[in-house]
Amino acid sequence: MIAIELNQVQKTIGNSNALEIKSLIVESGELAAVIGQAGSGKTILLKILTGNTIPTSGTVRLLGLDPVKAKKQLNHKIGVLFSENGLYERLSALENLGFHCRLRHLPKTRAMAVLEQVGLADRASEPASRLPPSLARRLAFGRTILHQPAILLLEKPFSGCDDSSVEHLSRLMRQFAKEGTAILVLSPETGDLDSLCQTIHFLEKGQLVKSYSPQASDLIEIPFKIPARQEDQVVLVNPADILYISTENEQTCLNTVFESIASHLTIGELDQRLSHNGFFRAHRSYLVNLQRVKAVVPYTRDSFTLILDDAQCTEIPLSKSSARKLRDLLGY
Numbered sequence: 001m002i003a004i005e006l007n008q009v010q011k012t013i014g015n016s017n018a019l020e021i022k023s024l025i026v027e028s029g030e031l032a033a034v035i036g037q038a039g040s041g042k043t044i045l046l047k048i049l050t051g052n053t054i055p056t057s058g059t060v061r062l063l064g065l066d067p068v069k070a071k072k073q074l075n076h077k078i079g080v081l082f083s084e085n086g087l088y089e090r091l092s093a094l095e096n097l098g099f100h101c102r103l104r105h106l107p108k109t110r111a112m113a114v115l116e117q118v119g120l121a122d123r124a125s126e127p128a129s130r131l132p133p134s135l136a137r138r139l140a141f142g143r144t145i146l147h148q149p150a151i152l153l154l155e156k157p158f159s160g161c162d163d164s165s166v167e168h169l170s171r172l173m174r175q176f177a178k179e180g181t182a183i184l185v186l187s188p189e190t191g192d193l194d195s196l197c198q199t200i201h202f203l204e205k206g207q208l209v210k211s212y213s214p215q216a217s218d219l220i221e222i223p224f225k226i227p228a229r230q231e232d233q234v235v236l237v238n239p240a241d242i243l244y245i246s247t248e249n250e251q252t253c254l255n256t257v258f259e260s261i262a263s264h265l266t267i268g269e270l271d272q273r274l275s276h277n278g279f280f281r282a283h284r285s286y287l288v289n290l291q292r293v294k295a296v297v298p299y300t301r302d303s304f305t306l307i308l309d310d311a312q313c314t315e316i317p318l319s320k321s322s323a324r325k326l327r328d329l330l331g332y
Helices: 042-049 093-103 109-117 133-145 163-178 267-274 320-330
Strands: 002-013 016-027 031-035 057-062 078-081 151-155 182-187 199-204 207-212 226-230 233-237 242-248 251-256 260-263 279-283 286-289 293-300 303-308 315-318
Touching: 002 042, 002 182, 016 042, 016 182, 016 207, 031 163, 042 057, 042 151, 042 182, 078 133, 093 109, 093 133, 109 133, 133 151, 133 163, 151 163, 163 182, 163 320, 226 260, 226 267, 242 267, 242 279, 267 279, 267 286, 279 315, 279 320, 286 315, 293 320, 303 320, 315 320
Parallel strands: 031 182, 031 199, 078 151, 151 182
Antiparallel strands: 002 016, 002 057, 199 207, 226 233, 242 251, 242 286, 251 260, 279 286, 293 303, 303 315
16 A cells, blocks of 8 residues: 655755655555655655645645645654754653643553553653653654554654664564654765665655665666865775774765775765675664674674774774674674
8 A cells, every 4th residue: 555655856946946745655555765865855755745845836745635635634644753852851751741642632551562662661650851861752653643644654754873883773663664663864864764664765856766775786876986076176086995984073984995085975975885895884874894803893782893903903992883784694
């Protein structure tokens, strides 16, 4: 069953097309994502899907209904997680969900059941203001699934999350999709979505420019060179020469044996280009060339480090979730 369908949708703002999508379909039980940088049209797309803005032309249907004309009806069938948590800071975790239970005429017991689902049962009485960002995001996610919606629209679902929360929310999303929920994620980069989604679409300047299944590697374009700006020229770096890629203060660097070169591409974009060329997302801020890794060192139960084969024996942090993926990938 088609849960989300956009057909020849266009949104004009002023004299330009802010959004122009010929076709976008998400089936019930499908976990899909739309990836786009700031200004790509993701915000407008979300407003259209939630019925908060009317497209200039084309048709939008969620569960066969027009999101503008049937907004009240769809409110009970769709769960929306925005990039901002929107929690009541003075209320406890349980009171936050209890408030929305009353709004939706749900039994009080539902609030505690959801807290258990998102792993916050032991923090039920804690004010939202005291929850760390990772747990606050879990609480916001819990509010989104409170009414057991048939469609989930998730904007940056892992924003502020540590590896444990990314893993926990990913597990819930897979479970809901398996049970028939249609899930559409909107994010600026692929990040953890390659291992989560069945379909990933890329949005640029309001248009879907590419779609692929992460499992179908033959559909991925693999570049032979990575562009990087250096002084007044563009340097083309051979991926084989890169030890690892790092990002700090929104600056991405290609680290080779000889030098570190700034790149205008985000680490998410480089992950997309290089994931099928022997590179692995070891940490949110690190992409490593597996051909240059000589050892995986566990320091504690939840702490791992990759040792590279360069002269300095460079150490790269390996997150707990990535350590598990790498173990499955390499079979050790």
